Amino acid sequence: MDEIIRAVTADGFIQISAVSTRALTERARQIHTTLPVATAALGRTLAATSMIGHTLKDPKASVTIRINGGGPLGSIMAVADYEGNVRGYVQNPHVDLPRKPNGKLDVGSAVGNNGMLTVIRDLNMKEPYVGSTQLVSGEIAEDFTAYFYKSEQVPTACALGVLVDTDQSVLASGGYIVQLLPGAPEALLDTLEENIEETGAVTSVLAGGSAEDLVLRILKGFEPRILERRQIEYKCYCTRKRVLQVLMSLDECELEDMESKGEPVEVTCQFCDVVYHVEPSEIRKNRRNYQEKPLKKPIK
Numbered sequence: 001m002d003e004i005i006r007a008v009t010a011d012g013f014i015q016i017s018a019v020s021t022r023a024l025t026e027r028a029r030q031i032h033t034t035l036p037v038a039t040a041a042l043g044r045t046l047a048a049t050s051m052i053g054h055t056l057k058d059p060k061a062s063v064t065i066r067i068n069g070g071g072p073l074g075s076i077m078a079v080a081d082y083e084g085n086v087r088g089y090v091q092n093p094h095v096d097l098p099r100k101p102n103g104k105l106d107v108g109s110a111v112g113n114n115g116m117l118t119v120i121r122d123l124n125m126k127e128p129y130v131g132s133t134q135l136v137s138g139e140i141a142e143d144f145t146a147y148f149y150k151s152e153q154v155p156t157a158c159a160l161g162v163l164v165d166t167d168q169s170v171l172a173s174g175g176y177i178v179q180l181l182p183g184a185p186e187a188l189l190d191t192l193e194e195n196i197e198e199t200g201a202v203t204s205v206l207a208g209g210s211a212e213d214l215v216l217r218i219l220k221g222f223e224p225r226i227l228e229r230r231q232i233e234y235k236c237y238c239t240r241k242r243v244l245q246v247l248m249s250l251d252e253c254e255l256e257d258m259e260s261k262g263e264p265v266e267v268t269c270q271f272c273d274v275v276y277h278v279e280p281s282e283i284r285k286n287r288r289n290y291q292e293k294p295l296k297k298p299i300k
């Protein structure tokens with residue numbers, strides 16, 4: 001069972017989110033048939049996106065993360081709702097790279113570090129809040145750490161990990177984001193850094209433990225107060241209506257082409273691979289609807 005936990009220390013100086021995401025990362029692997037390095041890159045991104053999504057307040061709000069480092073995986077996209085449920089995909093899921101000399105998956109080389117990490121918070125208001133930073137290493141956790149520090153000015157430590165089994169399934173996955181809040185004495189940092197060091201790889205904790213174990217280890221010596229804990233899952237919100245909307249945004253010639261072929265059009269959701277079959281008559285009907293509702297023109 002995947003879960004997210006949010007906690008704060010009793011003195012109010014440190015906040016932490018932690019997730020265990022084995023099941024949802026495995027779900028993503030099965031949907032997209034990702035090979036190990038892609039599974040790791042997407043899994044790390046999904047874990048971070050879930051934690052950022054969970055900080056949103058509005059039930060209609062969402063966060064979208066886009067990572068494009070110029071590496072062979074292409075771009076990675078992940079979206080979370082305000083509860084921390086996520087969905088995502090990687091452009092080239094079948095990329096395979098040799099492991100690093102230490103046996104770890106070479107996520108940095110697969111993602112690349114020549115590009116941007118972009119965070120789009122759609123707060124259900126007029127304009128989304130968009131922030132971005134240059135990628136540091138393409139290893140993703142480091143890139144999120146840099147993002148929080150540079151773009152949002154919050155001292156942050158982020159750790160993410162995905163452990164892939166010999167049969168390519170996901171053994172453990174998750175991570176944490178720990179942040180210092182304004183006014184935190186610098187001495188706290190030393191203890192925190194020691195704890196981070198001692199905790200080591202998140203997957204070694206998560207393989208036999210939980211997100212709460214991560215929180216307790218990172219906040220060792222502090223008094224953690226759990227603020228919230230909830231189950232999370234891989235969740236796509238695609239609907240036939242949305243698929244039709246996207247289809248109708250294609251240009252007139254393409255739509256006309258689809259209509260005239262007289263065959264159902266297959267539209268696949270990029271996030272969950274559900275295939276929608278749209279009949280030519282449906283395209284015709286929707287085109288008419290759109291034409292009948294001309295765009296509002298500004299009054300001069």
Ligand SMILES: [Zn+2]
Binds near residue numbers: 236238270271272273
């Ligand atoms: Zn979908």
